[in-house]
Amino acid sequence: MDSGSRSQVAFKNLAQLNEREAKEQIESLRKEIEYHNYHYYVKNSPKISDEAFDRLFHRLEELERRFPQFDSAASPTQRVGAKPVSRLKKVKHAVLMLSLNAVSSEKEVEDFIESVRRNGGEKEEEFVLEPKFDGFSVELVYRKGDLEYGATRGDGESGEDISANLRMVRQVPLKLQGEAPEFLAVRGEIYMSRTGFQELNKQRIKNNEEAFANPRNAAAGMMRQLDPNRIKGGPLGAIFYDILRIEGGPRLDSDWDALRQMPKWGLRTDEHNKKVTSIDRIIRYHHRFQEQREELDYEIDGIVIKVNRFSLRERLGTRQRSPRWALAWKFSPKKEITRLREIVVSVGRTGILTPVAMLEPVNVGGVTVSRATLHNIDEVRRKDVRPGDIVRIERAGDVIPEVVKRIDEPAKKRQSEFRMPKECPSCGSRVYREGAYWFCPAGLSCFAQLTGHLIHFASRSAMNISGLGEKIVKQLVRREMVRNLAQLYRLPVEEIKQLEGFSDRSAEKLYASIQQARRAR
Numbered sequence: 001m002d003s004g005s006r007s008q009v010a011f012k013n014l015a016q017l018n019e020r021e022a023k024e025q026i027e028s029l030r031k032e033i034e035y036h037n038y039h040y041y042v043k044n045s046p047k048i049s050d051e052a053f054d055r056l057f058h059r060l061e062e063l064e065r066r067f068p069q070f071d072s073a074a075s076p077t078q079r080v081g082a083k084p085v086s087r088l089k090k091v092k093h094a095v096l097m098l099s100l101n102a103v104s105s106e107k108e109v110e111d112f113i114e115s116v117r118r119n120g121g122e123k124e125e126e127f128v129l130e131p132k133f134d135g136f137s138v139e140l141v142y143r144k145g146d147l148e149y150g151a152t153r154g155d156g157e158s159g160e161d162i163s164a165n166l167r168m169v170r171q172v173p174l175k176l177q178g179e180a181p182e183f184l185a186v187r188g189e190i191y192m193s194r195t196g197f198q199e200l201n202k203q204r205i206k207n208n209e210e211a212f213a214n215p216r217n218a219a220a221g222m223m224r225q226l227d228p229n230r231i232k233g234g235p236l237g238a239i240f241y242d243i244l245r246i247e248g249g250p251r252l253d254s255d256w257d258a259l260r261q262m263p264k265w266g267l268r269t270d271e272h273n274k275k276v277t278s279i280d281r282i283i284r285y286h287h288r289f290q291e292q293r294e295e296l297d298y299e300i301d302g303i304v305i306k307v308n309r310f311s312l313r314e315r316l317g318t319r320q321r322s323p324r325w326a327l328a329w330k331f332s333p334k335k336e337i338t339r340l341r342e343i344v345v346s347v348g349r350t351g352i353l354t355p356v357a358m359l360e361p362v363n364v365g366g367v368t369v370s371r372a373t374l375h376n377i378d379e380v381r382r383k384d385v386r387p388g389d390i391v392r393i394e395r396a397g398d399v400i401p402e403v404v405k406r407i408d409e410p411a412k413k414r415q416s417e418f419r420m421p422k423e424c425p426s427c428g429s430r431v432y433r434e435g436a437y438w439f440c441p442a443g444l445s446c447f448a449q450l451t452g453h454l455i456h457f458a459s460r461s462a463m464n465i466s467g468l469g470e471k472i473v474k475q476l477v478r479r480e481m482v483r484n485l486a487q488l489y490r491l492p493v494e495e496i497k498q499l500e501g502f503s504d505r506s507a508e509k510l511y512a513s514i515q516q517a518r519r520a521r
Contacts (some may be wrong), residue, residue: 014066022067029060033076034175038266074146074175078167088160091151093139094185095244099321100328112327113279124277126308128255129285131272132328134299135191136219145180165223168231171238173266181249188240192219193297196235198341198358205346205356206425208448213368214361215299240267254308290331302330338362340391343418347426349452353438357403364393372401376436377420388415451477463517467510475499489518
C-alpha cells in the first residue's frame with residue numbers, strides 16, 4: 001500500500017461526490033487508517049504525522065455522516081461514540097479457553113520438561129517462552145478479516161460479550177491486515193500500563209474514590225463497564241499469544257509459526273517471546289524476568305512455557321481445565337518492599353488534605369497494596385520519602401497500609417522533596433494550614449467533601465439508606481443531581497432511573513429507601 005499518499009491529497013468537496021465515489025473513498029480510507037494504526041500500535045513505526053492521520057480520520061467521519069448507508073462495524077470510527085448497554089450478554093467461545101497449571105519451583109518445571117520429552121520422543125524438544133502478563137484474558141473472533149465479537153474468558157466455555165469495549169482499545173484491530181483467514185479465533189490479554197495505572201489511581205484519589213489494588217483489577221473493571229465511551233483514551237493495551245481456531249488460512253505447524261503470523265494480521269505479540277530447547281535456557285529466562293520485571297511498563301507475574309509442536313500438543317492432550325502441554329512458572333510474590341511512584345493528595349469529608357503514596361503493587365500480609373497513607377506533611381519530612389524511592393510498607397493494625405521507612409539507594413539520584421499544594425486538588429479552593437494538617441475551606445461546595453459526606457450520611461452507622469453506595473453517590477455528585485444533603489431527599493425517581501445500571505425497579509427501591517430515611521429523621 002502507498003503508505004502516505006492520502007495525507008497529501010486535496011479531498012474533493014463532499015457535495016460533489018456521487019454514491020459510488022463516496023463508497024470507494026470510504027473503503028480506501030478505512031484500509032489506510034487501519035494500515036497506519038497497525039504501524040503505530042503494533043510495529044511502533046508510524047509512517048505519517050499525527051496531523052496527517054487526524055486529517056484522514058476526520059475525512060472518514062465526514063463521509064460516514066454524509067453517507068450512512070455505508071456504515072460498518074469494522075470502521076476505525078467505531079472506536080468512538082458507542083452506545084452504553086444495559087447489561088453484558090453471554091457468548092459461547094469458539095474453543096474451550098483453558099487455564100494454566102501454575103508451579104513455583106525449578107523441580108516442578110524439570111518434571112514437566114521430562115514428561116514432555118518422554119511423550120514426544122525427542123531428546124531436545126522445542127519450547128516457547130513468554131512473559132506471563134498479569135492482565136485480563138479475552139477471546140477475539142474474526143470472520144473474513146472483520147472483528148465479529150470479543151469476550152471475557154468467563155468459565156472457559158462461555159464469557160461476556162465485551163465487543164464494544166474491545167473496539168475502544170487501539171491495539172485491537174477492527175480489521176485484519178493482509179490476507180485474512182475465513183475464520184480466526186485468537187486469545188490475548190488486555191492489560192493496563194504501570195504509568196497508566198498510577199495516573200488512573202491518582203485521579204481516583206483526587207476524586208475521593210477508592211484506588212484500584214493493581215493494574216489487572218483496573219483493566220478488568222474498565223473492560224466490564226456498560227458504557228464503552230468511558231474506556232476511550234484509557235491506558236489499556238492488548239497482547240496476543242494463542243490461535244484458538246483457524247479456518248481457510250495458512251498452515252501453521254507450531255506455536256512459533258503462529259506467533260510470527262499474528263503480527264502480519266495486525267495482532268501484536270510480545271517482543272520477549274523466545275524458542276528454546278534446554279532447561280538451562282528456561283531457568284535463565286525465568287530468573288532474568290523475575291529480576292527485571294520492575295523495568296517493564298506492564299505487570300507480569302511469571303513466565304509461560306509451551307510445547308512448540310502442535311502435533312505433540314494433540315498427543316499430550318488436556319486435563320479437565322488445563323493443557324498438559326503448557327505451564328505457568330510463577331515468580332515469588334513481591335513482599336513489603338516496593339517503589340514509591342508518586343505522592344498525591346486526597347481530600348476527606350472533613351476537608352483534611354492527606355498525602356498518599358502511590359506504590360508499585362506489593363504483597364503485604366497476603367493483600368495487594370498499591371497505596372499507603374503518609375498522614376501529613378510533617379510525617380513525609382520526618383521519613384524523608386520522595387517519588388522514586390524504595391520504601392518498606394506495613395499494614396498498621398493489620399488494616400491500613402502505611403510507609404514505614406525509606407530504603408537507601410546510594411548510587412541513585414533522588415527527586416525533589418514533596419510539597420503540599422496551595423489549592424485543593426478536588427475543587428481548586430485556596431487551602432490553609434492548622435497545626436500538622438492542611439484544610440480545604442469549601443465545605444460541601446468541594447466535590448470530594450460532598451461525596452464523603454453523602455457516603456457517610458447513607459452508611460449503616462448513620463441513616464442506613466439501602467442501595468445508596470459509594471458508586472451511586474459519585475454518579476449523583478458528578479452529574480450535579482445532588483448538591484447538598486437536603487437535595488438528596490427531593491431526588492425524583494425519574495432522575496434516579498437515568499443513573500448507570502438502574503432499572504425501573506431498582507430506581508423505585510432506592511427512592512423508597514431514601515424516603516424511609518427521610519421519615520425516620
